Amino acid sequence: MANNTNLGAAKAAKNDEFYTQYADIQKEVNAYLDYNPDTFRDKTVLLPCDDPEWSNFTRFFAQNFERLGLKRLISTSYAVESKKYKDYEPTLFETESPLFDIDKTRIKGKIFELTRDTNGSGRIDIDDLEWHYLEGDGDFRSPEVCKLRDESDIIVTNPPFSLFREFVKWIFDARKDFLFIGHQGSIGYNEVFPLIQANRMWLGMGFTGGAGHFISPYDDYAVAGDHKKGMIRVSGVTWFTNLEHGRRHQPLILMSMKENLRYGKHIDLRENGYQKYDNYDALEVPYSDAIPSDYDGVMGVPVTFLDKYCPEQFEIVGITKTKFKLASKIYPEQIQVNKNGTRQRVTKLNDGPVIKLPTPPSNQVYYMVGEEIFIQLYTRILIRKKQ
Numbered sequence: 001m002a003n004n005t006n007l008g009a010a011k012a013a014k015n016d017e018f019y020t021q022y023a024d025i026q027k028e029v030n031a032y033l034d035y036n037p038d039t040f041r042d043k044t045v046l047l048p049c050d051d052p053e054w055s056n057f058t059r060f061f062a063q064n065f066e067r068l069g070l071k072r073l074i075s076t077s078y079a080v081e082s083k084k085y086k087d088y089e090p091t092l093f094e095t096e097s098p099l100f101d102i103d104k105t106r107i108k109g110k111i112f113e114l115t116r117d118t119n120g121s122g123r124i125d126i127d128d129l130e131w132h133y134l135e136g137d138g139d140f141r142s143p144e145v146c147k148l149r150d151e152s153d154i155i156v157t158n159p160p161f162s163l164f165r166e167f168v169k170w171i172f173d174a175r176k177d178f179l180f181i182g183h184q185g186s187i188g189y190n191e192v193f194p195l196i197q198a199n200r201m202w203l204g205m206g207f208t209g210g211a212g213h214f215i216s217p218y219d220d221y222a223v224a225g226d227h228k229k230g231m232i233r234v235s236g237v238t239w240f241t242n243l244e245h246g247r248r249h250q251p252l253i254l255m256s257m258k259e260n261l262r263y264g265k266h267i268d269l270r271e272n273g274y275q276k277y278d279n280y281d282a283l284e285v286p287y288s289d290a291i292p293s294d295y296d297g298v299m300g301v302p303v304t305f306l307d308k309y310c311p312e313q314f315e316i317v318g319i320t321k322t323k324f325k326l327a328s329k330i331y332p333e334q335i336q337v338n339k340n341g342t343r344q345r346v347t348k349l350n351d352g353p354v355i356k357l358p359t360p361p362s363n364q365v366y367y368m369v370g371e372e373i374f375i376q377l378y379t380r381i382l383i384r385k386k387q
Contacts, residue, residue: 109138204239
């Protein structure tokens with residue numbers, strides 16, 4: 001599947017110009033307006049990782065300036081010569097402006113601002129954008145853009161994949177409200193998970209089916225095999241925010257452990273029951289809709305649980321990553337048994353949640369420690385039900 005493989009390649013090559021679709025931005029922003037119609041009212045919104053002439057973020061917030069009740073919209077771009085992708089021609093919007101400078105167009109970033117009705121149309125919209133060249137290249141970490149960050153109330157963007165950790169720090173250094181796109185795989189980052197655990201950051205409404213299609217200028221990533229020609233499909237992409245929305249406060253409807261084992265839709269859980277980890281003092285709950293209502297201890301749930309996390313219903317205890325020091329057992333002399341029966345020495349059981357089995361599983365990689373049989377699970381979020 002051409003999705004996360006392409007994302008990884010893009011990140012490694014720092015090919016970060018993937019443009020978000022207008023409909024995805026509209027759907028996400030509407031979720032916050034449904035919860036609080038004044039979310040953006042009288043606010044200055046900064047879009048710090050945009051190409052304003054092409055960006056759907058700029059287009060959406062400019063076209064909806066009055067509906068959102070914005071005070072000021074700021075959109076900045078990164079200079080062409082500072083990007084990996086340099087196949088660039090200035091737009092007519094730029095070349096027909098008296099501000100156009102042939103020497104600056106490739107080496108300077110640009111800033112677009114919207115505050116007033118400049119053309120006398122009677123409304124404030126995209127046709128009223130005013131622009132000029134920045135002093136520098138428009139990097140969000142530059143003092144010039146940091147100053148704009150400090151003047152803003154809400155920061156909204158799709159930041160470069162390769163600079164995601166730096167972008168999160170940049171946001172929190174200024175203590176701003178935010179809404180930006182990232183990958184679920186970043187939830188376990190040292191820079192991210194403690195913020196989620198402390199309820200300083202959470203997931204937004206998200207993309208349909210947990211996957212997004214992004215417009216890409218890179219021919220080697222934008223192929224028909226990505227399901228939409230001219231786009232890259234990325235599974236596990238999501239929105240991160242500290243803006244409130246309605247789903248965040250909707251508790252999950254739960255059944256008891258007994259009811260889940262009798263009536264639940266997951267056959268493997270009905271057959272094998274709930275199991276405890278061998279190396280964590282927690283109950284394995286492989287599906288968010290199978291969280292038992294009558295279990296008061298710590299439970300390990302998939303990372304996708306965060307889409308349904310209600311802070312009034314659960315507390316986040318931790319995550320099954322050794323860097324967060326939750327592991328309680330070390331497994332020596334591990335033998336990995338592959339699906340084809342081959343064996344090799346590994347140390348993987350020391351990296352995540354482990355379940356002990358009475359017999360070897362069929363068609364699944366498992367591990368031997370002496371005569372004992374184990375399987376290892378993906379990363380789990382550790383939660384506890386609030387009383």
